Each structure stands twice: as C-alpha cells, then as structure tokens.
Amino acid sequence: MTRIPTPGEPVRGSKSGAPVMALFDLLGRRWAMGVLWVLSQEEPCTFRQLQEACETISPAVLNTRLKELRAAKLIDVSADGYVLTPLGRSLHPLLTPMAKWANNWAKALAKS
Amino acid sequence: MTRIPTPGEPVRGSKSGAPVMALFDLLGRRWAMGVLWVLSQEEPCTFRQLQEACETISPAVLNTRLKELRAAKLIDVSADGYVLTPLGRSLHPLLTPMAKWANNWAKALAKS
DNA sequence: CCGCGCCGCTATTAAAATTGTAGCAACCCC
DNA sequence: GGGGTTGCTACAATTTTAATAGCGGCGCGG
Numbered sequence: 325m326t327r328i329p330t331p332g333e334p335v336r337g338s339k340s341g342a343p344v345m346a347l348f349d350l351l352g353r354r355w356a357m358g359v360l361w362v363l364s365q366e367e368p369c370t371f372r373q374l375q376e377a378c379e380t381i382s383p384a385v386l387n388t389r390l391k392e393l394r395a396a397k398l399i400d401v402s403a404d405g406y407v408l409t410p411l412g413r414s415l416h417p418l419l420t421p422m423a424k425w426a427n428n429w430a431k432a433l434a435k436s
Numbered sequence: 437m438t439r440i441p442t443p444g445e446p447v448r449g450s451k452s453g454a455p456v457m458a459l460f461d462l463l464g465r466r467w468a469m470g471v472l473w474v475l476s477q478e479e480p481c482t483f484r485q486l487q488e489a490c491e492t493i494s495p496a497v498l499n500t501r502l503k504e505l506r507a508a509k510l511i512d513v514s515a516d517g518y519v520l521t522p523l524g525r526s527l528h529p530l531l532t533p534m535a536k537w538a539n540n541w542a543k544a545l546a547k548s
Numbered sequence: 549c550c551g552c553g554c555c556g557c558t559a560t561t562a563a564a565a566t567t568g569t570a571g572c573a574a575c576c577c578c
Numbered sequence: 579g580g581g582g583t584t585g586c587t588a589c590a591a592t593t594t595t596a597a598t599a600g601c602g603g604c605g606c607g608g
Contacts, residue, residue: 326593331542343538348469354448357460357491371556372587380448387557397545410600411544418469418537421530425456430443432523433509466566466594494567500588521589 328395335347350396355381364416368405440507462508467493467501472510476528480517
C-alpha cells in the first residue's frame with residue numbers, strides 16, 4: 325500500500341510535511357472526502373453500506389481509504405460498523421459548507 | 437484528458453451529479469487543492485511559480501489541473517499569470533480553516 | 549449439522565492517472 | 579544573433595484506481 329500521509333513527515337507536495345499539505349494529500353485521494361461525507365450523514369456504516377452509498381467505488385479502494393483514514397484517526401471501527409472518531413467529526417464543520425458552496429457553484433456554472 | 441467534473445452531470449461517484457459530489461471529484465484530484473491553496477496565498481502566479489511552490493508536481497499534471505480549474509471557473513489567466521476568479525476566491529474561506537484544523541490534527545496524532 | 553445469506557475483505561487484470569525528465573516554440577533584452 | 583525566461587508538450591516508467599470475481603467467517607432457521 326501507499327504511504328499514509330502524516331503531518332510532520334514528508335508528503336507528496338511538501339518535503340516539510342506541513343500539516344495542511346498532509347491533509348490535502350490525504351483528502352485528495354479518490355473517495356476520501358466522499359467516504360467522510362457519507363459517514364457524516366449516516367453513522368455507523370458497514371463496509372457494504374459505504375460501498376453502496378459511493379455507488380461506484382471498488383472494494384479494494386474502499387478498503388485502502390478506510391485503512392488510511394483509520395491510520396489518520398479520522399474513523400474507527402465499532403461493533404456496528406465504521407464510525408467517525410471525535411477528530412473525524414471535528415472535520416465535519418469544514419465539509420458541510422462545501423455542499424452549500426457546491427450549490428452556488430452549480431448555479432454560477434449554469435448561468436454562463 | 438479526463439472528463440471535467442461538472443455539477444449536474446454524472447461524475448465519478450454519483451450518477452446524479454450532486455454538486456457536492458462533483459466538487460469532491462474536482463478537488464479530490466491530485467494537487468487540485470494544493471494549487472488553489474497556493475493561489476490563495478499568493479496571486480497572481482506564473483506557471484513556473486506554481487510548479488515551484490508545489491515542489492514535486494509535474495508540468496503535465498499542473499497543466500491538466502489548471503485546465504480543469506479554469507473550466508470550473510475557479511481560476512483564470514491574467515496578463516500576470518494565474519489568478520483566482522471571484523468564485524475561486526469564495527472557496528478560500530472553506531480552505532483556510534483546513535490549515536488550522538490540520539495543526540490540531542498533527543497535535544492529536546503526535547500525542548498518540 | 550447443513551444450507552443460506554450477509555459480512556469484511558482479498559485477488560487479479562485492465563485501464564487510467566501521475567511522475568520524472570527532456571525539450572520545444574515564443575518572447576524579451578540586449 | 580545569443581542568452582535568458584516562460585508556458586507548455588512528449589514520452590516512458592510507475593502508481594493508483596476500476597471492475598469483477600470470489601473466499602472464509604458468522605448467525606440463523608431448519
């Protein structure tokens with residue numbers, strides 16, 4: 325598997341491992357934000373529920389993302405499935421505005 | 437080149453093309469957020485400045501991202517180089533908190 | 549205890565995205 | 579014309595993702 329982005333260590337795009345760059349590396353992988361989004365909407369989720377919610381994700385990638393997000397302490401596994409950690413939940417307020425912003429964006433693109 | 441994510445059209449991860457999914461698709465590509473981040477810190481930027489700021493990005497990918505972001509109306513080209521559009525600038529408030537959050541994240545990871 | 553269904557997940561092959569490096573054409577300034 | 583910078587293309591090597599099939603484990607009804 326690929327290296328898991330960790331703040332403080334070199335990541336793609338930053339030899340210094342500036343935390344924000346590590347975050348961009350982590351979230352900038354396919355489905356990473358999607359998985360967090362789904363979990364923030366409905367929790368807990370089983371592996372198959374996540375797979376279905378993401379419509380086209382392949383199990384291999386889902387599993388890879390889950391491992392990464394677990395290593396990053398954003399999600400955790402409970403008896404009932406995958407859940408957000410407190411840390412992961414604290415990311416939610418940053419993700420929520422994106423949905424609103426995306427709607428405006430859609431409107432702006434539609435106009436032009 | 438790959439298809440450019442557009443809200444309302446099917447994107448990777450969403451047949452419906454829910455705007456937020458299109459956004460995740462767009463921003464979830466390597467370097468997309470990094471480029472926006474750099475531009476939000478320093479504007480305008482020439483191609484080579486962006487390339488240097490991103491340390492390890494390859495010109496092919498940079499160019500691809502720039503095309504996508506231009507199609508998404510987030511950035512534009514001026515006489516002095518690449519700049520954020522008003523729309524792109526409106527994304528900045530969503531990106532800024534990420535740097536702060538990433539610092540907390542780094543602390544939390546360091547503790548464990 | 550057997551079969552059934554659901555579970556998390558691995559395996560495999562193919563396609564696509566990204567990297568790394570070299571270099572071209574256009575431009576400006578002597 | 580020579581030398582520098584700029585935006586960007588070309589191309590091969592590598593990594594990542596997609597798509598699909600299916601395994602082994604577990605709970606449950608019979």
